[in-house]
Amino acid sequence: xxxxxxxxxxxxxxxxxxxxxxxxxxxxxxxxxxxxxxxxxxxxxxxxxxxxxxxxxxxxxxxxxxxxxxxxxxxxxxxxxxxxxxxxxxxxxxxxxxxxxx
Amino acid sequence: xxxxxxxxxxxxxxxxxxxxxxxxxxxxxxxxxxxxxxxxxxxxxxxxxxxxxxxxxxxxxxxxxxxxxxxxxxxxxxxxxxxxxxxxx
Numbered sequence: 001x002x003x004x005x006x007x008x009x010x011x012x013x014x015x016x017x018x019x020x021x022x023x024x025x026x027x028x029x030x031x032x033x034x035x036x037x038x039x040x041x042x043x044x045x046x047x048x049x050x051x052x053x054x055x056x057x058x059x060x061x062x063x064x065x066x067x068x069x070x071x072x073x074x075x076x077x078x079x080x081x082x083x084x085x086x087x088x089x090x091x092x093x094x095x096x097x098x099x100x101x102x
Numbered sequence: 103x104x105x106x107x108x109x110x111x112x113x114x115x116x117x118x119x120x121x122x123x124x125x126x127x128x129x130x131x132x133x134x135x136x137x138x139x140x141x142x143x144x145x146x147x148x149x150x151x152x153x154x155x156x157x158x159x160x161x162x163x164x165x166x167x168x169x170x171x172x173x174x175x176x177x178x179x180x181x182x183x184x185x186x187x188x189x190x191x
Contacts (some may be wrong), residue, residue: 005104012107016114019145023118026125026141032133035125039141047148050111054151057104063160067151070167074144077170081140081177088181089133 004056011053018046031097032089040082047074105156112152119145136180143173 001009025038048071055067090096119142126138147170154162 001103008104009107012111015148016111019115019118019148022141023121026122026138032131032137035134036137039137043141043144047144050115050148051151053111054155057108057155058160061160063154063163066160066163066167070147070151070163070170073167073170074147077174078140078144081174081181082137084178084181085133085136085140088184089131091185094131094133 004059008053008056011049011056015046015048015050015053018042018049020046022046032094033086033096036082036086040079044075044078047071047078108152108156112149112156115145115149115152119149132184133181136177140173140177143169143176147173 019042022039022043025042026035029035029038051067051071051074055064055071058064058067122138122142122145126135126142129135129138147166150162150166150169154160154166
């Protein structure tokens with residue numbers, strides 16, 4: 001394996017791992033706000049690693065720029081969307097769990 | 103080697119998206135469902151990018167870019183709608 005293939009393999013495994021962490025967080029955490037935290041941080045990191053791996057596999061074409069653009073766009077918008085949804089929930093009066101009590 | 107790992111990552115993200123459907127169906131509040139649908143859309147964008155690599159079709163990356171834009175628009179629009187109309191959707 002060339003070093004670039006090793007880097008790609010590590011990025012793919014890391015992306016799948018953080019995607020798995022995000023899914024476990026969304027399914028298992030007790031609260032809307034903690035679920036938003038799981039999806040906005042772990043899922044963003046998993047997506048970012050996988051898209052960087054994709055842009056490495058397309059070596060030096062126009063598609064590399066497109067994949068990196070997609071990664072930057074998701075890196076900005078995914079936490080913003082989760083923040084907007086959590087803020088709308090707070091404005092509606094859905095209380096967070098603080099110290100084990102609602 | 104790398105081709106097999108790309109297929110494996112695609113299958114993994116597909117299974118994650120299917121698992122997130124549980125939260126979109128069950129989720130007690132409306133915002134839980136929106137967060138789950140947003141995460142499913144993000145996984146779909148990754149699946150589209152990986153399929154673009156596997157099939158060698160660069161056109162799928164444009165599809166993924168538009169899908170990411172619409173996914174972001176959905177979340178912002180629903181959160182705005184929920185605040186202004188009292189959360190009935």
